Amino acid sequence: MKILVANLGSTSFKYRLFDMSDERVLARGSVERIGSPESKCFVQVGGQREESTVIAKDHAVAVRLCLQQLTDKKCLATPKELAAIGFKAVHAKGITGVQRVNETVLQAMEAYNDVAPAHNPPYVTAMRLLAKEVPEIPLVAAFETGFHETIPPANKYYAIPREWADKHGIKRWGFHGASHRYIAERATQLIGNPDAKIISCHLGGSSSLCAIKAGKSQANSLGFSPQTGLPHNNRVGDFDVFALPAIMRATGKTLPEILDDLANRSGLDGLSGKSNDLRDVELAALTGDANAKLAIDVLVASVRHYLGAYLVLLGGADSIVFTGGIGENSATMRQAICRDLDWLGVSLSVHKNDVAKGEARIDAANSRVQLWIMPTNEELIVARQTRDCIAACV
Numbered sequence: 557m558k559i560l561v562a563n564l565g566s567t568s569f570k571y572r573l574f575d576m577s578d579e580r581v582l583a584r585g586s587v588e589r590i591g592s593p594e595s596k597c598f599v600q601v602g603g604q605r606e607e608s609t610v611i612a613k614d615h616a617v618a619v620r621l622c623l624q625q626l627t628d629k630k631c632l633a634t635p636k637e638l639a640a641i642g643f644k645a646v647h648a649k650g651i652t653g654v655q656r657v658n659e660t661v662l663q664a665m666e667a668y669n670d671v672a673p674a675h676n677p678p679y680v681t682a683m684r685l686l687a688k689e690v691p692e693i694p695l696v697a698a699f700e701t702g703f704h705e706t707i708p709p710a711n712k713y714y715a716i717p718r719e720w721a722d723k724h725g726i727k728r729w730g731f732h733g734a735s736h737r738y739i740a741e742r743a744t745q746l747i748g749n750p751d752a753k754i755i756s757c758h759l760g761g762s763s764s765l766c767a768i769k770a771g772k773s774q775a776n777s778l779g780f781s782p783q784t785g786l787p788h789n790n791r792v793g794d795f796d797v798f799a800l801p802a803i804m805r806a807t808g809k810t811l812p813e814i815l816d817d818l819a820n821r822s823g824l825d826g827l828s829g830k831s832n833d834l835r836d837v838e839l840a841a842l843t844g845d846a847n848a849k850l851a852i853d854v855l856v857a858s859v860r861h862y863l864g865a866y867l868v869l870l871g872g873a874d875s876i877v878f879t880g881g882i883g884e885n886s887a888t889m890r891q892a893i894c895r896d897l898d899w900l901g902v903s904l905s906v907h908k909n910d911v912a913k914g915e916a917r918i919d920a921a922n923s924r925v926q927l928w929i930m931p932t933n934e935e936l937i938v939a940r941q942t943r944d945c946i947a948a949c950v
């Protein structure tokens with residue numbers, strides 16, 4: 557059984573083709589800079605990687621290109637050979653979990669276009685295109701919110717008029733579900749204790765912490781939307797909504813304009829005034845740029861804030877896991893996050909942290925809490941969920 561997993565960003569389309577008989581990745585590829593005059597495209601089959609420049613004016617063209625590549629490379633006899641296409645979907649009004657894509661699901665996603673503006677519009681476009689072009693291939697949406705259905709009410713409700721939550725779904729839904737689910741499963745397996753308490757730190761373009769007990773999400777730093785919690789690459793993170801009228805008066809901007817600033821020109825980018833990429837910000841901080849240093853300090857402080865909260869929530873932790881582009885690659889961030897926590901039983905080995913590559917344990921010999929770096933595998937989780945969904949629907 558072959559399943560294609562699609563991961564869409566506002567200007568990117570990444571995919572992996574799985575053979576589910578042994579969960580092997582047959583091919584992977586991406587189209588980047590969709591919408592610009594020249595889009596970059598790559599496809600990798602086995603060790604062979606091919607790069608090219610294409611014109612992909614929208615996600616629909618990118619998806620068509622991907623199916624063409626996979627048939628050209630003989631990974632698929634025809635697109636119809638696909639048992640299903642699974643999407644790492646983000647958010648839909650009133651819908652979570654794993655769903656066969658139909659008009660109800662699409663409309664529920666469209667209803668939250670402004671809640672997840674970087675993700676929902678391109679997903680809906682691609683799903684509608686595929687439903688039209690290859691109607692015989694089942695499309696499955698595995699929502700990022702699904703893993704967080706186990707969050708207890710105390711961690712799920714905002715202190716707002718109760719009917720906003722119950723009638724309109726204004727709650728902490730939580731996101732990054734595929735990544736935190738992967739970490740929950742993998743860390744529980746490595747620790748060898750099904751009841752393990754784990755704090756998963758997914759730090760990347762989007763960042764969130766998740767408190768996990770016995771494989772189940774207990775809290776996530778992302779809330780009603782994927783804009784909140786920790787500061788992200790260009791999105792604000794936690795923010796006091798009562799600042800909004802003050803900003804409107806001071807800048808003369810409208811609410812949609814300010815929301816656009818908070819969703820696109822804030823986070824690391826907004827604070828550093830340099831870049832939305834931590835590598836650039838770290839480099840600038842090293843050369844003495846005060847704004848870059850502040851941006852890093854704010855991100856570290858925010859991670860430590862949630863780390864402290866989740867250690868209390870879980871009553872300690874068996875393991876703290878770092879994943880995502882920043883969590884997996886930035887030794888300085890991991891060291892800063894774990895600084896001076898020995899009194900809590902959290903001791904990082906500076907040497908192990910500096911030399912770690914791939915999945916690795918980085919705690920010092922005296923640490924009570926295991927510290928891990930784990931490359932996440934969101935696509936594998938979505939492939940499994942897609943397989944199970946279509947099996948359940950037969």
Ligand code: ADP
Pocket residue numbers: 759760761762763789832833834835838880881882885886
């Ligand atoms: P996304 O959340 O968009 O999936 P990733 O998890 O791939 O993103 O994380 C991408 C981010 O990871 C980059 O924007 C960059 O900030 C950070 N990153 C990647 N490699 C490094 C590195 N070697 N050092 C520091 N940060 C890195």
